[in-house]
Amino acid sequence: MLQIKPVLAALKRHKAGTVLIGLQIALTLAIVCNALFLIQQKVTHLSRTTGIVESDLLTVGSEWTNASGAEVGSLVRTDLQTLRQLPGVADVGVSYGYPLRGGGWNDGVSTKPDAKQSAALAWRFFVDDHVLSVLGAKLIAGRNFRPDEIHVVDSHNLVTPAQLIITKALADKVYPNQSALGKPLYIAAATSPSTIIGIIDHLQGGSASSWSDAISDYVVLEPKLLTDKSNAYLVRAQPGQLSAITKVVRTALFKTNRMRIIPDGEGEGAGVRSFAQVREQAYKSDRGMAIIMSVICAVLLIITAAGIVGLTSFWVSQRRKQIGVRRALGATRGDILSYFLAENFLISLGGVLAGIVLAFGMSLWLVMHFETQRLSLPYVLVGVLLLLLLGQAATLAPALRASCISPVEATRST
């Protein structure tokens, strides 16, 4: 039967080492559970769905350099024709604003005119009649825009559109417990209402940044072509044709009209991006943070384990004689092994208890300074289990070596 008392008595003689291991375990626990929690949050954040069919989708941003007003309307129509004739292209739409674009336009919407406070803040996407089907967004009520409903306007002459399509999340928010279809909606404190003619199941807003999380499912589609904004052509490729189209799309557009800018490069500002790239760039910092936190956790656990191995080996070598005496007095190998494991368990237990307090303290501090969420208990429990197991595993090798010390050691003088 394992005795706790002698273990405690021995620990009293190694106060420094005990405190150091305990402290290290406490600090490691605090950082590891907060890091695990952060990783989980980032992963949840970046696994949100956009509500569209993301494969075989290409976004092409093009800005006119010498055209304005109605002229842009006809130039865009020519572009659309050109793009639709490219081999491998299924359909093309034009839009200002699409999911994860990296910014865009948002405004307050309300259900009454002259509302002092808007009912919700929402993303405004300005789309033509093809965009819904190109994106593959699912219309669950009402209808899509008709070609004759699309108006060519500039952003300083935003006449209130007669028709709107909104996401279900927004519909439920502004018209709770009733169907929003056919009801009025006032965008940006407009004096005249627009009618909601369609509701889509789900569509994510223009940004993945955490500032926009609260409104990420609130999107309003307006039947407009903005002439003074950087529109994007959304190209739906036939399966497997995406890369072929990507190669020729730039040349094809410049051949139609060279007085335009299609930014090159690969980054967020690039003109031609597959939706896979759009997603990757939108969640770059989330993914980076998750990777870095995982690496730090792993290295931290390794270093803590190594520290335990180092100090325990030192203790074993210091106590060779005592171990020999105990063995000579009849202690079995198992007794020696369990002694060291119990010793580590006691220290680790003290460490994790302090660590739990530290972990919550750290989380509280993060909540106050970075508006993160509060650490939840399961992560701490996982961390505690992880560190207790780590401590036992790290002690095992030196403890096994200790258990092999022969009783003869008792007779040696060193």
Add this chain to the structure above:
Amino acid sequence: MFAYYFELGLRSLRRNPALTALMVMAIGFGVAASMITYSVFRAVSGNPIPEKSAQLFTPQIDSWGPQQNLKGEPADALNYIDAMALMRAHRARRQTLLYGVGMSVLPSGNDSLPVAANGYAVYGDFFPMFEVPFLYGGGWNMADDDRRAAVVVLSEEFNQKLFDGANSVGREITLDGHDYRIAGVTRHWDPQPRFFSLFNTSGFKDATDFYLPFTRALDVQANPGSNSCRGHMDFSGWDGWLRSSCVWATPWVELDSAVEVARYGKFLEDYATDQQRAGRFAWAPNVRLRNVMQWLDYQHVVPPESRISLLVSLGFFAICLVNTIGLLLAKFLRRAGEIGIRRALGASRREIYTQYLIEAATVGLAGGVLGLLLTTVGISGVGLLFQPQIARLAHLDFSLVALTLAVAILATVVAAFYPAWRAARVQPAWQLKSN
């Protein structure tokens, strides 16, 4: 003695290779993680204009009211009416309004493709106010602002792109279909963070290509890169938009003394009071006057990722040091017998203490060298977490190298205080007896 102890230290590094490797790795990883994240933090939290940051102020006036402002704070930019009123009042020695514009340039040649260019619409005071250095020519004066002159200042990089770096002053370029005479070319000037233009943007942006007169930009109806509006938006046309509640112009004023600052603050209050009296604002004056560092702080220019990663790495480093204390303790006390003999032969406690601190410093040095290697590798991986405009600011320079080594050595020596003290307290009699 130092050299001898240093040599002993180096020799003892080889004595317990496993233990030593462990310590060196712990210090190396800890210091590298801290240095990599610090290199980013240093870049994003620095003072972009140290010699003048206390004299440059950005005024804010609440034109949205308590219902629609930013939780009690005025908007981060001004609308056209307030911006123009400040300029007309001219209560500061130097003053400018500015907003970011994107335009296109068609380089000469028949088959050339238009190039996108980023610039700012500013007043002539902008250049002396922010101490923009010039390579050729100069900025423009107040008369040019008033006459809405079609002049432009190019950046060194953009001049290189368009004119191969030749002196282009006096030549013409076409921006968005309008001709401008080149008045000057700046030297490379890209303060980080770009404190003067933080409205709806991050402070870390691609290089600026050109500057043109604010008044001219309004004439050609150059849309601002960002724009925030409240209330009714059913205005029509450019003039309707100018008169709307939309804010987009960032004002900056140069105030040289506390008296001037107080006077300008009073002027802002009075202006807002007048607007309230005139019925334009239905609320009490709500104005702010922040200098560069206050503005950077208020705008949260340092990305949260940078702070969090720096804190996590410092915590990581702290754990590595606790680990090092434990391992040093084990390493030193293993040699209790050796210490006992030295003490018996007449070495003082002080000498033992010094010797072991120097030995720890050699461990720290080895850790620092490893840390330096890891930092070099890690800095190239900064792009994983940060946008390219920030990632490229992180670099290894002499001061970072020196800091890495110094931190590694100093931290290890501090960690060795307790283990070395224990070593110095070894009782010679005990050690000699048991041998």
